[in-house]
Amino acid sequence: MRFRNTRNAATTAVSTAAVAVLSITLSGCGPDSGAQADPAGLPVSGGTLRLSIENEPECLDPHQSPTEAARALTRPLVDSLVRQDDGGRIRPWLATSWTISTDQLVYDFKLREGVKFTDGAPLDAAAVVANLEHVVAPETKSLLASSLLSAFESAKAVDPSTVEIRLKRPDSTLLISLATPNLGIESPATLKQDPAALCAKIVGSGPFSSPGGFVAQQGIDYVRNPDYKWSPEGAGHTGPAWLEAIKVQVAPDKTARFGALTSGQVDAITSVSPTNAKEFGALPGFTLHAKPFPGINFSYWPNTASGPLADVRVRKALRAGIDWDRIVKNVYFGVFEVAKGVISPTTPAFNTALQGEYATDKDKANKLLDQAGWTARDGEGYRTKDGKRLKLRHMWSDASITDLATQIQAGAKELGIETVEENLDGGTYVERLLSGDYDLLDTSFSASGPDVLRVLFAAENIPTAERGIANNISRYTGAQSQDLLKRALSTVEQSEQFKLYGEVQKQITEDAAVFPVYSDRVTFGARSGVKQVQFDADGSPNFYEIWLTA
Amino acid sequence: MTPPNVALPLPEAVVAPARPRRLGFAIALGVLVLLALAAAFPQLFTGTDPDAADLGATLAPPGADHWFGTDQNGRDLYARVVHGVRPSLLIGLGATALALVGGILLGTLAAQSGKVVDQLVSRLLDVLLAVPGLLLVFLVAAVMGASGFTAVIGLAVGALPGFARVARAEVLRLRGSAFVEAAHGLGWSRARVVFGHIVPNALPPVFALGTVSLGAMVVASSSLSFVGLGPKPPTAEWGAMLAAGRDFLSIAWWPAVFPGLAITAAVLAITVVGGRVQSGIERRGR
Numbered sequence: 001m002r003f004r005n006t007r008n009a010a011t012t013a014v015s016t017a018a019v020a021v022l023s024i025t026l027s028g029c030g031p032d033s034g035a036q037a038d039p040a041g042l043p044v045s046g047g048t049l050r051l052s053i054e055n056e057p058e059c060l061d062p063h064q065s066p067t068e069a070a071r072a073l074t075r076p077l078v079d080s081l082v083r084q085d086d087g088g089r090i091r092p093w094l095a096t097s098w099t100i101s102t103d104q105l106v107y108d109f110k111l112r113e114g115v116k117f118t119d120g121a122p123l124d125a126a127a128v129v130a131n132l133e134h135v136v137a138p139e140t141k142s143l144l145a146s147s148l149l150s151a152f153e154s155a156k157a158v159d160p161s162t163v164e165i166r167l168k169r170p171d172s173t174l175l176i177s178l179a180t181p182n183l184g185i186e187s188p189a190t191l192k193q194d195p196a197a198l199c200a201k202i203v204g205s206g207p208f209s210s211p212g213g214f215v216a217q218q219g220i221d222y223v224r225n226p227d228y229k230w231s232p233e234g235a236g237h238t239g240p241a242w243l244e245a246i247k248v249q250v251a252p253d254k255t256a257r258f259g260a261l262t263s264g265q266v267d268a269i270t271s272v273s274p275t276n277a278k279e280f281g282a283l284p285g286f287t288l289h290a291k292p293f294p295g296i297n298f299s300y301w302p303n304t305a306s307g308p309l310a311d312v313r314v315r316k317a318l319r320a321g322i323d324w325d326r327i328v329k330n331v332y333f334g335v336f337e338v339a340k341g342v343i344s345p346t347t348p349a350f351n352t353a354l355q356g357e358y359a360t361d362k363d364k365a366n367k368l369l370d371q372a373g374w375t376a377r378d379g380e381g382y383r384t385k386d387g388k389r390l391k392l393r394h395m396w397s398d399a400s401i402t403d404l405a406t407q408i409q410a411g412a413k414e415l416g417i418e419t420v421e422e423n424l425d426g427g428t429y430v431e432r433l434l435s436g437d438y439d440l441l442d443t444s445f446s447a448s449g450p451d452v453l454r455v456l457f458a459a460e461n462i463p464t465a466e467r468g469i470a471n472n473i474s475r476y477t478g479a480q481s482q483d484l485l486k487r488a489l490s491t492v493e494q495s496e497q498f499k500l501y502g503e504v505q506k507q508i509t510e511d512a513a514v515f516p517v518y519s520d521r522v523t524f525g526a527r528s529g530v531k532q533v534q535f536d537a538d539g540s541p542n543f544y545e546i547w548l549t550a
Numbered sequence: 551m552t553p554p555n556v557a558l559p560l561p562e563a564v565v566a567p568a569r570p571r572r573l574g575f576a577i578a579l580g581v582l583v584l585l586a587l588a589a590a591f592p593q594l595f596t597g598t599d600p601d602a603a604d605l606g607a608t609l610a611p612p613g614a615d616h617w618f619g620t621d622q623n624g625r626d627l628y629a630r631v632v633h634g635v636r637p638s639l640l641i642g643l644g645a646t647a648l649a650l651v652g653g654i655l656l657g658t659l660a661a662q663s664g665k666v667v668d669q670l671v672s673r674l675l676d677v678l679l680a681v682p683g684l685l686l687v688f689l690v691a692a693v694m695g696a697s698g699f700t701a702v703i704g705l706a707v708g709a710l711p712g713f714a715r716v717a718r719a720e721v722l723r724l725r726g727s728a729f730v731e732a733a734h735g736l737g738w739s740r741a742r743v744v745f746g747h748i749v750p751n752a753l754p755p756v757f758a759l760g761t762v763s764l765g766a767m768v769v770a771s772s773s774l775s776f777v778g779l780g781p782k783p784p785t786a787e788w789g790a791m792l793a794a795g796r797d798f799l800s801i802a803w804w805p806a807v808f809p810g811l812a813i814t815a816a817v818l819a820i821t822v823v824g825g826r827v828q829s830g831i832e833r834r835g836r
Binding site: 327330423 | 606
């Protein structure tokens with residue numbers, strides 16, 4: 001039996017509703033949906049948004065690139081089969097409806113009629129099949145999108161407007177994955193190009209196109225797609241985007257970005273620094289838009305497979321012995337909140353009962369280190385065992401965490417643990433990531449649901465030379481958690497699934513497989529004439545809705 | 551940050567300096583002595599570890615506990631400024647020394663060799679001169695990776711043509727002078743004439759250029775650290791400290807102001823003393 005499922009399909013994501021429109025303005029300048037608040041009233045069409053962003057993708061193609069930057073820069077270019085709205089619900093987009101077989105293995109999508117890519121090609125079932133096959137093709141070397149399709153078996157065009165996707169096993173996350181730009185639909189003709197060509201320029205059916213594509217170290221320019229009339233259900237309007245054009249330039253220096261905004265060189269900036277965020281309140285004419293990131297907190301990740309942190313007592317000592325609250329306050333001035341859990345509190349299925357496990361207790365930490373055998377001290381006050389110093393190599397490649405790393409280093413030193421900061425170039429970093437040659441790493445990972453736990457903690461996602469870059473960077477294999485993650489994947493009943501994810505968090509906390517630091521927040525600073533700033537479920541700004549006044 | 555390789559400043563009037571200039575010179579000399587002492591023995595000035603972060607006192611304002619306040623990581627800024635003397639000045643000093651030696655060698659080679667070598671070396675120097683000094687450093691850093699060492703190499707390569715040109719001109723001038731011809735007349739070997747008579751006499755103007763360019767070199771090395779091409783953190787280096795402090799200017803002035811003052815004071819002192827040394831050398835040369 002098959003059943004019509006436009007509504008029920010949304011089940012896995014429903015409680016992202018808790019996150020809902022947590023889009024907040026830190027500046028106190030009123031709600032960020034300026035369109036409604038503006039006395040002039042209705043949105044105005046036209047104008048160019050000049051935006052300065054922090055990070056550029058190493059490759060634009062969302063099928064290939066795993067970066068948040070690629071996701072944000074391609075959302076204006078590619079549409080998806082479905083859209084995950086602010087409330088976490090799955091809504092029709094390029095697919096107007098879909099059915100799911102009772103065994104959860106066959107999905108049938110009915111495509112919208114009349115959709116055209118910006119190169120003129122029509123959207124049909126064959127185009128969707130070509131995209132899915134492009135993502136999983138080994139030569140695409142997809143670093144994220146293919147893992148979103150890990151259950152994918154095959155896709156076929158039943159008729160020009162019906163696509164059938166077959167899965168190897170039930171995957172309760174498929175619709176959420178299909179909603180991401182990583183599985184966005186590109187014009188099929190362009191997919192035949194060399195993957196490197198797609199890294200510079202992609203063609204979709206989105207509200208904008210970019211004839212010039214992405215230029216490294218410079219940025220990307222977009223122009224409005226005048227034919228656009230297939231915005232997703234629940235969007236703020238229909239028809240073409242309000243903005244006539246977007247000019248995005250890359251400026252990695254946060255102070256320079258802020259200066260460009262306040263001096264009027266750009267209309268908006270991403271990734272506002274905490275010190276600058278504090279300044280928005282006193283800046284007339286500018287508004288800071290922010291939204292808590294659902295997903296994995298910014299965290300330190302222990303190598304649980306080898307080195308001193310393979311001992312769970314040392315991991316627990318590090319977690320309990322460092323005053324994370326104080327460090328987060330010092331570095332982020334209250335703009336970010338200290339994290340007390342495996343996933344961020346705005347993520348559905350966040351387990352609130354575990355927060356006590358993340359309290360600072362230095363006595364407990366020192367006792368644990370003694371128990372683990374690190375009892376002796378050397379001349380510099382560091383703990384030793386068998387004459388070897390308790391030394392942790394923290395590997396990173398992003399200079400923006402220098403202060404945080406410095407303070408965590410100071411906190412670890414109080415416990416008698418030396419952290420060695422290794423600021424590496426990208427190539428060396430990846431090499432050592434794949435070989436597991438590190439003790440500590442750091443990252444956050446935004447995602448709209450608790451399924452992200454699988455991305456970061458499932459054994460099959462440990463980065464290795466054979467597998468390539470993957471996200472289980474703590475190299476965690478805890479047997480109970482692995483079992484729970486597997487069960488959650490095949491559980492469709494949401495409350496049951498969330499219970500399993502709650503238990504996973506408990507087990508990961510028990511195993512101290514991650515040191516949460518702070519809950520990330522996506523920030524977008526703009527002059528107040530930039531109206532209707534909203535964020536997608538994954539935290540990317542939604543350029544389709546933005547409009548400009550003077 | 552003009553590259554120090556443009557031209558020799560005009561000779562100063564040969565008169566005894568007036569009293570205020572002598573006072574300025576005395577102060578500058580005092581500052582230099584203090585800097586030299588701090589570079590050699592920083593522990594004479596502070597017992598505090600410049601890298602020790604006090605998580606309970608981040609961005610603490612200047613006061614009795616921390617004379618210059620603390621930075622964003624609770625590190626004592628006075629200790630960091632003192633310990634920063636060595637890395638901050640050594641890069642400029644090392645680059646000047648390297649450029650000086652390389653410049654004299656290349657200049658002499660060009661002047662003493664045949665036309666072909668002279669043309670080759672001179673055009674190579676022209677090419678180097680055409681590239682702005684800091685861009686050269688970026689190039690070196692891109693190839694060799696950013697560090698204090700590459701900063702020295704890059705700055706030295708950028709400054710070398712200036713020294714080489716002066717050295718070449720001096721050697722050419724001296725080659726035709728009477729005492730050199732006399733030396734040749736005595737049947738001395740060419741090497742003996744060049745290294746025994748020509749080079750020693752060509753040195754003073756090159757050294758004079760070195761003393762005045764040192765200040766510019768120190769500013770250039772701070773600029774490199776400011777943009778992240780100097781010694782790696784957590785090394786206390788003035789340019790890097792200034793860059794880090796700038797992010798907090800709106801809430802705390804001290805992390806940027808004290809390293810900035812240190813750079814200013816050091817460069818002023820070097821320039822004043824260097825200017826005096828230069829005019830001394832020129833007077834003697836006359």
